[in-house]
Amino acid sequence: METINFVYNLIPDQFIAIIVICTIPLIFLIVYALLAILGELKISAWIQERLGPMRTGPWGILQPIAEVVKLIQKEDLTPDTANKPLFNLAPFIIFMGAYASFAVIPFSRYFIPSDINIGLFYIFAVGSIAVIGIVMGGWASNNKYSLLGAMRSVAQIISYEIPGAMAILSVAVLASSLNLEKINIAQEGGIWNWFVFGGQGSWDKLWVVPFTLILSLIYLISSLAETNRTPFDIPEGESELVAGYHTEYSGMKFAMFFFAEYANMFVVAAVLTITFFGGWNSPFGNFMQGPGWDVFWFVGKSFFFVIVQIWLRWTLPRLRVDQLMYVGWKVLLPFSFICFLFISLFRMIN
């Protein structure tokens, strides 16, 4: 009896509620990932005057489901010479990093899985876990291409986190909080109050508008680098490194990488939405504002940025690894510092 009581005590009070709250982002993540895969296929096709998948369901909308069904059936290969524990662990770590970020993402004012005070910081911290997974996967595969891809990825993600963090930090300065909910609330009242236009305030905020605009752009660029998307997809650059760090992965493990990539895309798009583009707020002030609309606006804006990422991918060539560093350290970083400096000054004066 005692043991049962002990186990029972271990289970928190609102066990079911916790499970539900944890599951909602997971379901959202899976549905979104399927949609994003389809979106990627379709948008790339339309840009290239093609049609994309057409023969799986009407207009090919069942394509991602077929892919999942296929990937489940694929043989799960582990190379003989690979370091098996690390090799098998890597995709889970990457997926975990992506999924954990959803813990603080405020979908609506009534659905924030975990409303912690250091939300922005948490997202950045958890987002960096992915790089550990990439290195693990790349190194454990015992493949030279994977190793090269992993090495490039580390250098890239570390250097692009700094300008990205600078951009986010200036938002924290403007909102005087790291709490994502508070940041959202600070942008209420229409498109003009979003942080991309300097946030709420009187006309003297015009001084900071150019800087916030640049910072939002800087964050968009560094988020591309963090998610390994073109023009920064050198860790998996197909024409050089075959498939980069996931060269040796097959079946569901590869699907994990695949999902995590799209999940990360959503996370960075969500952060961009929250910090600069008003989060759940409607662009028309109180019009179309409310708990239901919150989800609509938030997901809608995030999807828009996901689409922008896809659009960029099918437009641009990719950078070389040293140019990537150049852009990161010599272009984005100085610009973000300058902008941050001015925004801080502005806050001090106000």
Next chain:
Amino acid sequence: MGLLNKLNEPYEAGGIILGTFEDILNWGRARSDWYLHFGLACCAIEFMAMNASHFDFMRFGTIPRATPRQADFIMITGTVTLKMAERIKKLWEQMAEPKYCISVGSCANCGGPYWEHGYHVLKGVDRIIPVHVYVPGCPPRPEAFQDGMIKLQKMIKEEAIFRKRKKLEEDSKIELSA
């Protein structure tokens, strides 16, 4: 008899549930075939043309993968030389099951124009790896590639997973006894 007991039985006895389940699995494999980004010779140019906008191979749910680990089928598009044959065999072995092979063009089918005096040409890729569909032509039209793809999809759809498992077991038994 539970459903699980029926798993090892042939499809005919499996009834509707297993049949539908198998259909869904087959549907997934047939509709989402990723191919190895791999070209050998002349047919590879038509292969590229087939991927381009006018013919758009991606309509069939195919995505090019650069690594054999993630590929479901390989298109041998061109002449297989003896020097290359060992590599192709290796590539085939690196691919994860279930995997398929389409041999495209005369050269891959049987050496094509080079079958007579080609001292350095492998006369047919089916000498080293199993081939599921043969597409004739030199080079085939892009539509012919797609015709081969449709035939492959048809073949996958009619595959019997559970029956195959049973058959494989029988085969292994025979092997063991022999």
Next chain:
Amino acid sequence: MTINEIYEQLKEDYGDSIIELVENPPLDSSIIIKSSAVFEVCHTLRDKPGFEFDYLLCLSGLDLGENLAAVYHLYSMKHAHKAVIKTIVPKDNPKVPSVEKIWRSADWHEREAYDLIGIIFENHHNLIRILCPYDWEGHPLRKDYKEPEYYHQMKVPY
């Protein structure tokens, strides 16, 4: 500069090493030289003012039955004139000096001629097979070549 003038000038310089000028209009005329003098003649052809053949178009090996031949097609970007140099070597000792040091493009051409015909180019820095696998036997473009039955357990004939 026509091929006759080139021939006469070479004949002056090298004497016996230049064997003859084969003329066959409207087809190409060629100068036949001794294999031992190939390097020197080619060097002169490249560097001597008036010749300045700075462009090696093609280097081919030929199987003439009894003998093997190496044919050099030269071109001058400056003067826009052409020359065909031929050298004939016996099949049992097919040695020709390499001209790889004169024209870098000869590197792969010589390896190809070695691979397919079996002419051995002396002083070539890396005379290995180029088209056939490194463990291939025989020189396929010789007239008496017989294709192997098996290569690495793969059947070769149809």
Next chain:
Amino acid sequence: MIEYIKNVWLGFWTVIVGMRITLAHLFEKKVTVQYPDDRYPIPPNARNKLYLDPTLCNGCTSCERICPVNCIKVETLRVVPDDPERPMIADGSKRKLWVPVYDIDFAKCCFCGLCTTVCPTFAIKHTVEFEYSTYSRDELYVRFSDMSPEKIIEKKKMLDEFQAKEKAAKAEAARKAAEEKSKTDAKAETSPVTESKESN
């Protein structure tokens, strides 16, 4: 410094230009032809699957000789003069050769079109058909001859009989000729069955 700013601006601006172009294409009319449902027009002279009209073929084997890859195999039988069928080729001329074997191996064919240009009766031609991919290579070996096996045996027998007769006649003639001290009889020995080149 100016160079630096210029480069950054150029980098930004050219990306915008590129994105504008791709955005414009996003809404353009798509060029894809959805193959099994719609078809791309194929000109009538397209060189796809070969087709032989056996009623037109007169067995001249010029296609077999011109074929660079030797994928055509033709065997012919001489038509006996007193054949009861009085065979005709579709264009009206008298048939001199039966074609019991006319095989094309499409696994070897290089679709160069040389055979169609040398054919005197236009019996062999390229069609626009290209959908004949198969699950086994043997299906690509196509036999075009319209003669049934029984008919082939019958014609062969006929020919053999005829040849025997001819031989006898020739032997007779030769004997007579020998009697008349004329030339040698070696010529008569050659087999009159037209054998085609072995493809290997």
Next chain:
Amino acid sequence: MGEKKRIELDYSKIESDRMRLNVGPQHPSTHGVLRLEVELDGEIVTEVVPHIGYLHRCFEKHAEKMTYPQVIPYIDRMDYVTSMNNELPYVMAVEKMLGIKVPEKVEYIRVIMCELNRIASHQIAVATFGLDAGAFTPFLYFFRDREYILAIFEKASGARLLFNYFWIGGLSADVHPTFKEDVLAIVKQVRKTNKEIEDLLIYNKIFIERTANVGILPADVAINYACSGPVLRGSGVKFDLRKNEPYSIYDRFDFDIPVGMGEVGTVGDSWDRNIVRMREMEQSCRIIEQAVAQMPDEGDVQEKLPKRIKPPKGDIYMRAENPKGDLGFYIVSNGTDKPERVKARGTSFVNLSVLPEISKGYMFADLILILGSIDIVLGEVDR
């Protein structure tokens, strides 16, 4: 504070472990089945050893066994992207041996077809170059246009890729009646797309950064390696067989030879080689327009020939300007209807041999681009 100490580093002595990487034969951007053995110092390439022969299809052996007309299908399969251009030097050589002059109309059709094929080939070259740099979309725009060109080829010859269209003494078939209009429509379309690609890819800052100052090939090295075509012209050498040694009827047309000028980097870098191809497409358009205007409507397309083509004994070397460069055929005839030997000077074969020379010291990602800028077709490298 003490005296400042100058630290001198001898970079040549700092050495980390070198990594030997095997690129190919199956690799997305080796343009087929080329295998490169690359030695890397970090990301820097220290040595490149190309291993070729993975597509060695014994063309020269086959040519010895075939009659002269039968060789043409095999020549198509050599450089399978530019079949029309491949056939031209061969048929010109045999015609010269036989002493035939082909009809006027044939010459014009040949020129138009060659130039169209040149455009198609350059489109593939630029497209795959973009693909190597990571831009996938221009690739498909080029392939969309190429499809229109192939439609013309198919209407004329019946095949889409390997035509067997130029025959000794003429053509295999006459062109279709709407040929001229179709060709002019294509010229228009090609110009439109090229304009678009210039904005989308060629003058994109990222693309310029990737390709400018990468893989510099000086002119004297290019000549010593016997490079030809856009590779040679990219190094600033104004040499084009169509102008310098006009064959066929190229002396009747007015066109320029674009050369690399180092607009965004150094003369002879990858960007220059690429831009030469883009500009040559425009020049080809000009030639096509002039040729269409001058082309006679009536006329025979096949010269009378003996039934068996038996050129006199002797040898001939004929070359013509392929899109890839200078393609030569060395034909030795022994007086029978089969050639004694046909040696092809593969343009890509020669151009590829310069790769180890120009790719040392660049990064691994650059190596892929340098290879792409040389524009090789493995069918011609290995034959």
